[in-house]
Amino acid sequence: MDGSARWTAALVGALGIGGASVAATRAVQKARPRPRPDRWHAVTVDRAPADLQGVAAAPPEPLAALGDDLEIDLRPAPGDRGTELRARARRPGLLVDADVRDALRRSRSLLEVGEVVQPDEPGTTRRTVTSLPLELAIRHGREGGRL
Amino acid sequence: MRALTWQGVNELSVETVPDPTVQSPTDMLVRVVRTVSCGSDLHLLGGYIPFMRAGDVIGHEFVGEVVEVGADVRRHRVGDRVVMSSFIAxxxxxxxxxxxxxxxxxxxxxxxxxxxxxxxxxxxxFGYSHAMGGNAGSHAEYVRVPMADHTAFTIPDAVSYERALFASDSVATAWTGVELGGVAPGDVVAIWGAGAVGQMAARVAQLVGAERVLVIDRVPERLEQVRRYVGAETIDYSTQHVGSELLEATGGRGPDVCIEAVGMEAHAPGPDFLYDQVKQQLRLQTDRPTALREAVYQCRKGGTVFVLGVFAGVVDKFPVGAMMNKGLTVRGAQMHGPRYIPRILERMERGEIVTEHLATHVMPLEEAPHGYELFKDKKDGCVRAVFTP
Incomplete structure (x- = not known):
């Protein structure tokens, strides 16, 4: 197979797999009830509620960056599980769910370890046609992943 | 620096890549002294874990010398000899x-x-696809170690790099399976797979008091290592009937704990292997659970099956009826390295865990693609290929 044929095959394959994945995901999502638009997004932070008293008033930077449209709630997690940190838009549609998820994950890392772990910079990878779907997934790597 | 990179399915090459740096106060930089191939890398190489990008540095089991520490690193200093947990904590x-x-x-x-x-x-x-964090791997001259205080462990003076290397992942994985599988004194333990993890699972099972340990594989050199270096019994599934051997060894009860140390590219004689291979190649299942099925089938009533081999997605024909009706406990886990590495190093220091024999092929990093060829095809008696950057 010459170079151009290989690239064409790779492109067709990537588009095929990507298209099938999108179609399957949409079919699954369509067949099931949608999440409530006013639901809380939550992470559990392994810190006692007393340690996080100031978080609702002065949230970590990733949550603060979402501004006044964000509503924050803290509650003790059951047992020895720390504190549930919950967030949602004050009105459905004001914020993108993925942004809230991303901000919660980063905030949990900041509250637990004081930093958000990053991959090596600069990276060692190069862009290929077949890796474009993965590149997209990495770009959204800290957002919501559940189907 | 030079590093072994994944370039595509079944395509590895040693390239010049940017040097890593200390990016966070909790990072440290390690000069890699030894880094070893792992069976789970073959899943990346074969394209079974489709979360790799061209240029990714692979490798996750390694030892080295600390060359720079971030401002908040407390447990390590420049010059320390360290072994890293393959999972970052x-x-x-x-x-x-x-x-x-x-x-x-x-x-x-x-x-x-x-x-x-x-x-x-x-x-x-480390080095195990973007699905597992996208961290650079260890088949390189230098590695950035995030969260260094919790991910790296100082090697005692009496333990050589050669021995400590396998504390990084193989022995820690083995200990995870034995402990979480609930192996107890008096148990009979059967282990599928005589690679480094299977051999070390056999050794750790002995150390915690198992009465008999039987390791199942088909590769003569690996079975010989089990008998010679571990002192466990072996079953060659290409020439022996596994079920009858296990029944005889256990007085008709079946093994108390069955540890699957094979993973998603299992081999077996007979039509079930062909069935799994066809389904996997057609992407109708992502993994071949041939050894896992057998472990579930052979396990005694009320026993435990522990999945140590790496699986990525979904499998077909999982014997859920056997699991339910025999009252089995089925567990699995990636390895909890920081939980086990300190005690492994102590055992290594006392000579109770030896690993040097696993490094059947030691070579410079520049020859790593050839090392993976030997390792993948089990050529020349290769159990593990070790690279010295």
């Missing part, structure tokens, strides 16, 4: 506090990928 989340380090909440930089696949995300690992 923050040490401060709920999972780390409960010593389930491979489930760390804070070290996977792309948690959404595995959350989509599995519901929740495990922690990050």
């Amino acid at each position: 923050c040490g401060r989340c709920w999972y780390c506090r409960h010593e389930e380090f491979s489930l760390c909440d804070n070290t996977n930089t792309n948690p959404a990928i595995t959350e989509a696949l599995w519901g929740f995300s495990p922690g990050g690992c």
Whole structure:
């Protein structure tokens, strides 16, 4: 197979797999009830509620960056599980769910370890046609992943 | 620096890549002294884990010397000889506090990928795809070690790099399976797979008091290593009937704990292997669970099956009826390195765990693609290929 044929095959394959994945995901999502638009997004932070008293008033930077449209709630997690940190838009549609998820994950890392772990910079990878779907997934790597 | 990179399915090459740096006060830089191939790398190489990008540095089991530490690193100094846990642990989340380090909440930089696949995300690992954090691997001259205080361990003076290398992942994985599989004094333990992890699982099972340990494989050199270096019994499934051998060895009960140390590219004689191979190649299942099925079938009533081999997605014909009706406990885990590495190093120091024989092929990093060829095809008696950058 010459170079151009290989690239064409790779492109067709990537588009095929990507298209099938999108179609399957949409079919699954369509067949099931949608999440409530006013639901809380939550992470559990392994810190006692007393340690996080100031978080609702002065949230970590990733949550603060979402501004006044964000509503924050803290509650003790059951047992020895720390504190549930919950967030949602004050009105459905004001914020993108993925942004809230991303901000919660980063905030949990900041509250637990004081930093958000990053991959090596600069990276060692190069862009290929077949890796474009993965590149997209990495770009959204800290957002919501559940189907 | 030079590093072994994944370039595509079954395509590896040693390239010049940017040097890593200390990016965070909790990072440190390690000069890699030894780094070893792992069976789970073959899943990346074969394209079974489709979360690799061209240029990714692979490798996750390694030892080296500390050459730079971040301002907040307290447990390590420049010049220390260290072994790293292949899974990176923050040490401060709920999972780390409960010593389930491979489930760390804070070290996977792309948690959404595995959350989509599995519901929740495990922690990050060195050199094991973007699904497991996208961290650079260890088949390189230097590695950045995030969360260094919790991920790296000082090697005692009396333990050589050659021996400590396998504490990084193989022995720690083995200990994870033996401990979480509940192996207890008097148990009969059967282990599928005589690679490094299977051999070390046999050794650890002996150390915690198992009465008999039987290791099942078909590769003569590996079975010979089990008998010679571990002192466990062997079953060659290409020439012996596994079920009858296990029944005879256990007085008709079946093994108390069955440890599967094979993973998603299992081989077996007979039509079930062909069935699994066809389904996997057609992407109708992602993994071949041939050894796992047998472990479930052979396990005694009320026993435990522990999945140590790496699986990525979904399998077909899982014997859920046997699991339910025999009252089995089925567990699995990636390895909780920081929980086990200190005690492994102590055992290595006392000579109770030896690993040098596993390094059947030692070569410079520049020859790593050839090393993976030998390792993948089990040529020339290769059990593990070790690289010296």
